[in-house]
Amino acid sequence: DAGVIQSPRHEVTEMGQEVTLRCKPISGHNSLFWYRQTMMRGLELLIYFNNNVPIDDSGMPEDRFSAKMPNASFSTLKIQPSEPRDSAVYFCASSSDRGYGYTFGSGTRLTVV
Amino acid sequence: DQQVKQNSPSLSVQEGRISILNCDYTNSMFDYFLWYKKYPAEGPTFLISISSIKDKNEDGRFTVFLNKSAKHLSLHIVPSQPGDSAVYFCAALTNAGGTSYGKLTFGQGTILTVHP
Numbered sequence: 488d489a490g491v492i493q494s495p496r497h498e499v500t501e502m503g504q505e506v507t508l509r510c511k512p513i514s515g516h517n518s519l520f521w522y523r524q525t526m527m528r529g530l531e532l533l534i535y536f537n538n539n540v541p542i543d544d545s546g547m548p549e550d551r552f553s554a555k556m557p558n559a560s561f562s563t564l565k566i567q568p569s570e571p572r573d574s575a576v577y578f579c580a581s582s583s584d585r586g587y588g589y590t591f592g593s594g595t596r597l598t599v600v
Numbered sequence: 601d602q603q604v605k606q607n608s609p610s611l612s613v614q615e616g617r618i619s620i621l622n623c624d625y626t627n628s629m630f631d632y633f634l635w636y637k638k639y640p641a642e643g644p645t646f647l648i649s650i651s652s653i654k655d656k657n658e659d660g661r662f663t664v665f666l667n668k669s670a671k672h673l674s675l676h677i678v679p680s681q682p683g684d685s686a687v688y689f690c691a692a693l694t695n696a697g698g699t700s701y702g703k704l705t706f707g708q709g710t711i712l713t714v715h716p
Contacts, residue, residue, distance in 0.1 A: 491643070522706075528602070529708035530644070530689060543703065578643055589704060591643030 493579050493592035500599055505567040508595045511560055512581030520589065521554055521564050522578040530578070536562065548573075569599045603627045604692050606707035614715050619677040621710050623690030626671065630692035634704065635664060635675050638687040647688075648675070680714045687711050 492511040500506050512519050520535040534544040536556045544554070551570070556562040566573055576596050580589040605624045613619045623633075631652040636644035650657040650664045650673070657664050663676045677684055690707040 530706035535703060593643050
């Protein structure tokens with residue numbers, strides 16, 4: 488298995504532009520998580536899905552952020568419009584059963600200028 | 601509200617010595633704890649875990665200790681090796697009412713540097 492695959496690895500965009508981050512979870516995993524890494528707060532959970540259904544999106548910073556999981560093998564995190572304070576590394580992770588030992592992707596480093 | 605806290609942003613130790621990374625939590629409903637290790641440009645990887653019914657779990661050079669009354673856990677690495685240099689995240693899990701998924705809450709991370 489190739490693990491959790493995220494794309495792109497790096498994204499540089501101008502303030503106000505739309506940004507879409509993509510994630511392919513491990514086949515057979517039924518939970519998917521989007522995290523954001525910052526220096527101050529470490530890994531913050533933005534949203535998670537179970538069986539493609541959003542379970543908790545309380546971590547989504549504001550309405551500019553949205554996430555979808557149209558099927559078991561694909562999820563997107565969209566920021567529109569993007570702002571410089573959104574610059575961070577965004578991780579996608581997937582798990583099965585009770586979520587022990589999440590498998591993380593390599594992350595997308597987003598820079599908004 | 602930071603429910604899982606790692607108050608030391610960084611730690612520097614000499615090769616061969618013990619590394620002790622600390623983590624505090626506030627939510628008494630947490631019943632499972634994990635440590636993750638992260639190298640630059642990679643995602644975090646699972647290292648070791650402990651259930652709240654135990655106070656110690658050991659795996660090779662890595663041992664995690666849990667003090668429930670103090671809401672504190674620690675990761676001991678002995679002996680430390682230069683390859684252990686990474687960011688270490690503490691994480692906690694609540695049994696979500698017996699459902700088939702779990703939401704991990706992470707701390708801020710501690711950067712460990714092991715000098716040769």
